[in-house]
Amino acid sequence: MQLFLLTAHEIHELLIKKEISAEELNKAIYARIEAVDDRIQAYITRTAGKALDQARAVDKQISNGEKVTPLAGIPIAIKDNICTDGIKTTAGSKILSNYTPPYSATVVKKLEAAGATIAGKVNLDEFAMGSSNENSAFFATRNPWDTSRVPGGSSGGSAAAVAAGAAVCSLGSDTGGSIRQPASFCGVVGMKPTYGAVSRYGLIAYASSLDQIGPFARDVTDCALMLNAICGHDPLDSTSAKQRAMDYTSFLKDDVRGLKLGVPEEYMVEGIDPDVRDLVIKAMEKLESLGAVVEYTTLPHTDYALPTYYLIAQAEASSNLARYDGVRYGVRTEGTGDVMDMFMKTRSEGFGAEVKRRILLGTYALAAANYDHYYLKALKVRTLIKEDFVQAFKRYDLLLSPVSPTTAFPIGEKMDDPLQMYLSDICTISVNLAGMPGLSIPCGFVGGLPVGLQLIGRPFDEGTLLRTAYTFEQNTDYHKQYPDL
Amino acid sequence: MITKKDLEHVALLSRLELTGSEKAMFARQLNDILNYFQSLDCLDTENVQPTTHVLPLQNVFREDWVGQHTSRQDALANCPDRQGDYFRVPKIV
Numbered sequence: 001m002q003l004f005l006l007t008a009h010e011i012h013e014l015l016i017k018k019e020i021s022a023e024e025l026n027k028a029i030y031a032r033i034e035a036v037d038d039r040i041q042a043y044i045t046r047t048a049g050k051a052l053d054q055a056r057a058v059d060k061q062i063s064n065g066e067k068v069t070p071l072a073g074i075p076i077a078i079k080d081n082i083c084t085d086g087i088k089t090t091a092g093s094k095i096l097s098n099y100t101p102p103y104s105a106t107v108v109k110k111l112e113a114a115g116a117t118i119a120g121k122v123n124l125d126e127f128a129m130g131s132s133n134e135n136s137a138f139f140a141t142r143n144p145w146d147t148s149r150v151p152g153g154s155s156g157g158s159a160a161a162v163a164a165g166a167a168v169c170s171l172g173s174d175t176g177g178s179i180r181q182p183a184s185f186c187g188v189v190g191m192k193p194t195y196g197a198v199s200r201y202g203l204i205a206y207a208s209s210l211d212q213i214g215p216f217a218r219d220v221t222d223c224a225l226m227l228n229a230i231c232g233h234d235p236l237d238s239t240s241a242k243q244r245a246m247d248y249t250s251f252l253k254d255d256v257r258g259l260k261l262g263v264p265e266e267y268m269v270e271g272i273d274p275d276v277r278d279l280v281i282k283a284m285e286k287l288e289s290l291g292a293v294v295e296y297t298t299l300p301h302t303d304y305a306l307p308t309y310y311l312i313a314q315a316e317a318s319s320n321l322a323r324y325d326g327v328r329y330g331v332r333t334e335g336t337g338d339v340m341d342m343f344m345k346t347r348s349e350g351f352g353a354e355v356k357r358r359i360l361l362g363t364y365a366l367a368a369a370n371y372d373h374y375y376l377k378a379l380k381v382r383t384l385i386k387e388d389f390v391q392a393f394k395r396y397d398l399l400l401s402p403v404s405p406t407t408a409f410p411i412g413e414k415m416d417d418p419l420q421m422y423l424s425d426i427c428t429i430s431v432n433l434a435g436m437p438g439l440s441i442p443c444g445f446v447g448g449l450p451v452g453l454q455l456i457g458r459p460f461d462e463g464t465l466l467r468t469a470y471t472f473e474q475n476t477d478y479h480k481q482y483p484d485l
Numbered sequence: 486m487i488t489k490k491d492l493e494h495v496a497l498l499s500r501l502e503l504t505g506s507e508k509a510m511f512a513r514q515l516n517d518i519l520n521y522f523q524s525l526d527c528l529d530t531e532n533v534q535p536t537t538h539v540l541p542l543q544n545v546f547r548e549d550w551v552g553q554h555t556s557r558q559d560a561l562a563n564c565p566d567r568q569g570d571y572f573r574v575p576k577i578v
Contacts, residue, residue, distance in 0.1 A: 102559035196540050209538050238545040239538070307522035318499065325500070327572050329563035339575045340500075348502040353510075356501055360511055361518065363499045364487065377525050379535030384528070386536055418514055419521060435539030459539075 003028040004165035005482060008074045008222045011168065015062060015073055022055035022062075022073025026117055029075040033119070033166045036485050041141050042151075042161040043120045044080050045088050051075055051117040058115050070225045072115030077167035079158045080121040081128055082213065083202040084108055087118070091204045092126045092136040092154075095330045095350030105202020106237065107171060107213050107230045114229045119167045122157030126352045127321065128178055128206045130154050131424045134415055135354045142411070143185060144483040145449055149408040152182030155216070159186035162216045164485055169226055170216040174438075175206050176309055177403070177428025179214045183440040184403035184452025187481070189223045189469070190216045194459045195435035196241035199234030207316035208239070210309075210432040219479050220441065220470040224248035227462060243460060251463035254474045257291030259464070262396035266302035267427050272405045276451050279444040280402050283453045283472065287400075290471060297396060299388040302430060304381050306422060309429040311365050311378035318362030324350060357418060386434040389456075397464055399456040401427050403440045407449035427454060437462050441469045442478035450478070487515050 058073040083101035125135035133156030143149040144164040151160040155172025159182035174192035183190025215226030326332030326346030335341030365374035431438040440452035566573040
């Protein structure tokens with residue numbers, strides 16, 4: 001039995017039957033990391049020692065006959081823009097390459113409280129800005145299905161680690177598709193919860209009105225278990241929503257009869273690889289055969305989503321990243337003159353090209369002379385895009401679409417053309433603008449590379465997403481296929 | 486159209502020092518991106534309210550009490566230069 005291929009709920013059964021120990025499990029995952037991570041390069045920081053201490057504590061609880069949670073002892077990888085007390089947290093940037101947070105993000109505290117072990121910190125595009133992991137200041141993570149290709153981004157390390165068996169589950173963050181697109185490229189389940197469902201306290205901010213933390217897992221059941229652990233109101237994040245606690249596993253029913261699913265036709269036309277589109281159509285037919293009603297629908301402002309997203313995200317980013325000034329934390333580059341000289345040199349040395357590009361774009365859009373024409377305009381179009389979803393959800397319980405127009409692309413292919421890179425997020429960004437929950441689930445392969453199906457739900461209706469994804473998964477076997485590493 | 490002069494101004498506001506080749510690259514790329522963004526101009530948004538945030542939140546208040554917060558030593562632990570309990574920076578004026 002290869003422990004590193006099991007899901008958290010399968011492992012939990014073995015742990016409570018005492019067929020394996022949490023220590024053995026964590027050692028097995030570490031052996032796997034040692035065996036594959038020189039090829040995948042998912043991890044920036046490994047935390048084997050701490051994880052083993054946490055695992056032994058879980059073993060003690062089990063041997064004492066105490067009840068443990070379904071995530072107890074489970075090794076989880078954390079995207080390196082989520083703060084971990086005493087563990088280096090770099091955001092994939094040179095400017096934070098020496099930063100050790102004095103506190104943990106709320107999601108990390110919640111996972112630790114559930115008994116999960118932290119396997120380490122995983123790679124991302126610098127400050128979560130990118131769709132391929134190539135913008136990391138340290139190295140480019142590779143796709144476990146084909147190591148000449150990107151794992152997607154920005155949570156590429158989180159997706160690749162789970163796909164490669166180098167973690168059982170992981171956390172990522174999604175501002176415009178940064179969980180769903182890498183989940184699609186790496187053939188795992190990835191979910192962006194509703195904006196406000198999960199605390200962002202301790203997440204290094206990129207675009208605060210769009211950012212959301214969410215899980216990666218090998219199946220939908222594990223995804224629900226992760227949501228159980230991380231969702232909920234947090235007084236430390238004033239934008240976290242007050243919701244009643246729920247057990248997300250209660251939605252795991254193999255039944256979509258009577259559900260009305262809409263497929264926005266704008267997501268199925270030009271620019272979508274025909275093979276990817278065919279798999280999405282097959283998935284629609286599968287859900288139809290299982291009793292759902294599937295129809296084409298429309299989100300008329302889809303063409304405007306990309307400019308709207310990039311104007312809003314970059315405006316927010318330019319403001320959020322003003323804090324990196326070489327004074328309170330991070331790497332400082334001394335100038336020869338006054339404090340202004342130090343700010344300029346610190347930021348110019350510390351940020352990579354994509355981050356600079358986005359800060360410049362955001363600053364330009366917010367400048368007094370451009371504010372109305374760019375930023376305010378984008379905020380108004382955001383209202384129209386959100387309204388499209390409100391209208392669609394009057395008629396449908398859920399929307400279906402591709403996650404990304406293509407499968408994982410070769411490393412280097414889009415690095416010289418930022419606009420082409422931005423277009424790989426075309427199917428996911430509207431969901432962030434509207435604040436809806438979105439989920440990527442494997443729906444087949446093109447040329448040996450995984451393809452994800454996107455499910456989009458009403459705000460705080462993660463339940464219907466999980467139910468539909470679970471039904472699809474129970475009637476397909478894409479989630480049982482693993483890359484040959 | 487972003488000119489070289491516009492870019493230099495934006496770079497200064499952003500506290501970024503750009504090399505000659507960076508200026509040429511960013512000016513070209515930002516113009517490409519903004520050209521693509523012109524598509525927004527054809528939408529009539531005269532009577533549309535802006536959305537800054539998707540949740541129906543107004544001000545979020547809490548009781549004013551002293552909680553457990555990051556200690557001074559922890560807050561200073563990551564700073565590149567300090568003097569006693571202060572962050573130290575180069576000359577300001």
